[in-house]
Amino acid sequence: MQRVGVQQVKDNLTAYGFMAAGIAVFALFSWYPLIRGIILSFQQVNFVTDPYWVGMENYQTIFEDPLFWTAWKNTLKFTGLALLLGYAVPFFLAVLINEVRHAKGFFRVTVYLPLMLPPIVVVILWQYFYDPGNGLFNTVLRGLHLPESQWHQSSSTAMLSLVLIATWSNMGGALIMYLAALQNIPGELYEAAELEGASVWQRLRHVTIPHMRFILLVLLLLQIVATMQVFIEPYQLTGTTNPDTITVMVLIFRYAFTINHDFGMAAAMSVLLFVILGIFTALYLRVTRERE
Amino acid sequence: MERTLISPMFLKRHRVAYFTVLILMITVFAIVFVFPFYWMITSALKDPQEVIQPTPTLIPQSFHPETYAKAWNNLKIGHFFLNTAFYALGSWLFQIIIDVAAAYALSKLRPVFGGVILGAMLASLMLPMTALLVPAYLTVSDVPIFGWNLINTPWALWLPAAANAFNIYVLKRFFDQIPVDILDAAAIDGAGKFRLLWSIVLPLSRPVLAVTSIFALVGAWKDFLWPLLVLQDPSVQNLSVALSRMGATSGVTPFTQLLAGLVFASIPMVVVFLVFQRHILSGLAAGSMKG
Numbered sequence: 001m002q003r004v005g006v007q008q009v010k011d012n013l014t015a016y017g018f019m020a021a022g023i024a025v026f027a028l029f030s031w032y033p034l035i036r037g038i039i040l041s042f043q044q045v046n047f048v049t050d051p052y053w054v055g056m057e058n059y060q061t062i063f064e065d066p067l068f069w070t071a072w073k074n075t076l077k078f079t080g081l082a083l084l085l086g087y088a089v090p091f092f093l094a095v096l097i098n099e100v101r102h103a104k105g106f107f108r109v110t111v112y113l114p115l116m117l118p119p120i121v122v123v124i125l126w127q128y129f130y131d132p133g134n135g136l137f138n139t140v141l142r143g144l145h146l147p148e149s150q151w152h153q154s155s156s157t158a159m160l161s162l163v164l165i166a167t168w169s170n171m172g173g174a175l176i177m178y179l180a181a182l183q184n185i186p187g188e189l190y191e192a193a194e195l196e197g198a199s200v201w202q203r204l205r206h207v208t209i210p211h212m213r214f215i216l217l218v219l220l221l222l223q224i225v226a227t228m229q230v231f232i233e234p235y236q237l238t239g240t241t242n243p244d245t246i247t248v249m250v251l252i253f254r255y256a257f258t259i260n261h262d263f264g265m266a267a268a269m270s271v272l273l274f275v276i277l278g279i280f281t282a283l284y285l286r287v288t289r290e291r292e
Numbered sequence: 293m294e295r296t297l298i299s300p301m302f303l304k305r306h307r308v309a310y311f312t313v314l315i316l317m318i319t320v321f322a323i324v325f326v327f328p329f330y331w332m333i334t335s336a337l338k339d340p341q342e343v344i345q346p347t348p349t350l351i352p353q354s355f356h357p358e359t360y361a362k363a364w365n366n367l368k369i370g371h372f373f374l375n376t377a378f379y380a381l382g383s384w385l386f387q388i389i390i391d392v393a394a395a396y397a398l399s400k401l402r403p404v405f406g407g408v409i410l411g412a413m414l415a416s417l418m419l420p421m422t423a424l425l426v427p428a429y430l431t432v433s434d435v436p437i438f439g440w441n442l443i444n445t446p447w448a449l450w451l452p453a454a455a456n457a458f459n460i461y462v463l464k465r466f467f468d469q470i471p472v473d474i475l476d477a478a479a480i481d482g483a484g485k486f487r488l489l490w491s492i493v494l495p496l497s498r499p500v501l502a503v504t505s506i507f508a509l510v511g512a513w514k515d516f517l518w519p520l521l522v523l524q525d526p527s528v529q530n531l532s533v534a535l536s537r538m539g540a541t542s543g544v545t546p547f548t549q550l551l552a553g554l555v556f557a558s559i560p561m562v563v564v565f566l567v568f569q570r571h572i573l574s575g576l577a578a579g580s581m582k583g
Contacts, residue, residue, distance in 0.1 A: 011401065011403070012403045012404055014401065014485050015397040015401035015402070015403035015406070015485075016397070016403055018393040018394065018396060018397035018401065018485070018489075019393065019394045019397045019398065019403070019409065021389075021390045021393065021394070021454070022390050022391060022393065022394030022413070022454070022455075022460070023394070023409065025390060025451055025452070025454045025455040026412070026413050026416065026455045026457075028431060028435060028436065028451070028455075029428060029431065029432075029451060029452040029455045030413075030416040030419065030424070030455045030457075031412065031416070032427075032431060032436060033424045033427035033428040033430075033431050034416075034419060034424060034427070036427040036430065036431065037423070037424060037426060037427035040426065040427055040430075045430075095297065096317065097317075098296055098297070099296055099297055099298050099303075100310075100313070100314050100317065101303070102314055103314065103317075103318055106318065106321070107317070107321055108569075108573055109565075109566075109569055109573075110321050110322070110325040110326055111321065111325055112565070112569075112572075112573065113325055113326070113329070113562065113565070114325065114328075116510065116558070116561040116562050116564070116565045117514075117557075117558050117561070117562070118513060118514045118516070118531070118532045118535075118557050118558070118561075119514060119516055119532070120516055120532040120533075120535050120536050120539070120557075121532075121535065121554045121557050121558055123539075124535060124536075124539045124550070124554055125328060125331075125332055125554060127539070128335070128551070129328075129331075133344075133346060134343075134344055134345060134346050134347070134348055136331065136348060139347060139348050168324070173576065176573055176576050176577055177576065177577060179577070180576075180577030180578075182296070185296075187294065187295025187296065188295070190295055190296065190297060190299070191295055191299075194299060200297060200298060203297055204297060207297075208297060225420065229420055229422045231422070231517055232516055232517065235536075236536055236539060236540070249422055249517075252422075252425065252426065253425075256425075256426050256429070257521065263426055263430065266425075266426045267426050267427065270422075270423045270424070270425065270426055270427075271423075273420075273422070273423050274419065274420070274423035277420050277423065278418055278419075281417070281418045281420075282418065285417070285418070
């Protein structure tokens with residue numbers, strides 16, 4: 001008995017030795033910042049005196065900031081447009097690629113290439129495409145005798161321009177996952193449906209889509225979470241002061257680091273974003289957990 | 293023959309239509325996903341005057357490969373490139389060492405409260421890094437207990453990168469599938485816990501190590517927002533942050549050199565992708581199935 005006890009203590013110590021570094025980095029850079037972030041949202045930090053409690057003041061300040069509502073509205077607009085443009089497109093492209101018998105590797109590799117580019121490269125490159133004077137897009141529009149656009153420089157098309165960039169660069173991930181899911185649908189189901197006289201559209205609706213329901217839901221949730229954190233496109237292309245494109249993340253950045261230098265306000269905004277994203281993330285985890 | 297939505301018979305009967313659609317798809321994909329790369333690479337070769345003329349030229353009329361050398365030296369793209377490589381390799385190394393050790397302990401050594409710790413680590417998957425931005429920034433500028441200021445040091449990137457719950461999850465799942473019998477047999481022969489990890493678990497785990505390594509490198513290379521905050525001194529910045537700064541001061545930065553900088557920033561991960569595309573694409577597909 002005594003020996004077993006000693007051995008157990010030793011084994012546990014060894015195990016914790018292996019985990020020590022992992023626990024330390026999680027404690028310092030994940031668990032502690034989470035708690036500190038919540039505390040911070042109720043505090044005033046000025047780096048001269050110690051932080052002190054201000055209750056709900058930070059939340060009140062940001063609620064009264066007109067930019068707060070603008071930022072949420074813009075973020076929702078970005079997420080909505082990204083869903084409209086970016087959600088169905090990769091699905092239908094995946095269905096199409098799954099049908100063709102040639103060049104599958106080419107499609108898979110090319111669509112994923114943009115994901116290998118650093119996001120800043122993508123944004124600067126598209127800024128060059130969007131250039132109203134000599135950019136590629138307006139040159140093509142001119143060539144086709146279509147009206148030119150001011151792209152990100154016009155308040156009516158600014159958000160759409162940002163969404164196009166995000167859609168182009170991130171479509172590959174969803175498409176590859178859809179393709180994998182499509183390959184798991186048993187061929188006999190299509191055969192049986194066809195024998196019973198189901199048309200292509202009926203087969204798509206009654207065989208393909210029901211089998212894709214899980215992955216469609218997962219990617220919907222993931223895309224919402226990802227697009228609500230949009231930062232680099234507005235930051236680089238339209239700046240942190242442009243009310244047409246200021247998003248929640250840009251506003252957090254502004255509160256903390258550029259204009260206000262107020263970490264309490266930024267923390268309050270972060271907590272709100274975290275709560276909203278947390279709902280979608282929790283849904284995502286539940287959906288995937290159920291699957292297992 | 294593989295059966296999908298449309299029957300092979302149907303495709304055979306409508307050969308012409310099939311090949312028309314196929315060629316159309318190839319053309320569209322080439323224009324949408326490959327042409328931008330061509331445009332970036334060739335525009336950088338053009339004379340600065342040619343780039344700003346109202347009608348762009350499809351094929352460069354002037355040829356200035358020295359722009360790439362100028363970007364590398366004058367814009368110091370070389371310096372930032374090496375910074376980024378150094379940060380990415382360090383992030384990868386710390387992620388692998390710290391996360392493999394933790395996942396091994398959680399999977400095979402099963403200490404008391406192991407489940408609680410795993411749960412707490414996985415809970416961080418719920419937290420988007422962006423929501424922690426401000427408190428994490430304050431933490432690295434004054435690390436609790438130790439009192440270090442990591443701002444402008446590589447540690448500000450390396451240590452937070454190691455707190456990667458996704459790695460722990462994937463590695464632990466893989467380690468779970470390694471039969472305990474093999475480890476027990478080796479333990480009877482006198483192998484210690486570290487020996488078991490090094491000589492048995494790791495050699496069996498090459499596929500999962502490859503995938504986590506690639507994603508760690510790609511992630512570190514692409515990282516922008518966090519380095520923007522913690523690498524404020526221009527000389528220690530990574531390539532993404534430096535390019536962002538140069539792009540925002542386009543009046544000062546020669547444009548074709550900036551484009552050459554974009555090409556340099558793209559090369560490493562595009563090469564990694566073309567070499568390891570099978571690993572990356574199948575890793576991604578497998579990940580999506582398991583969730």
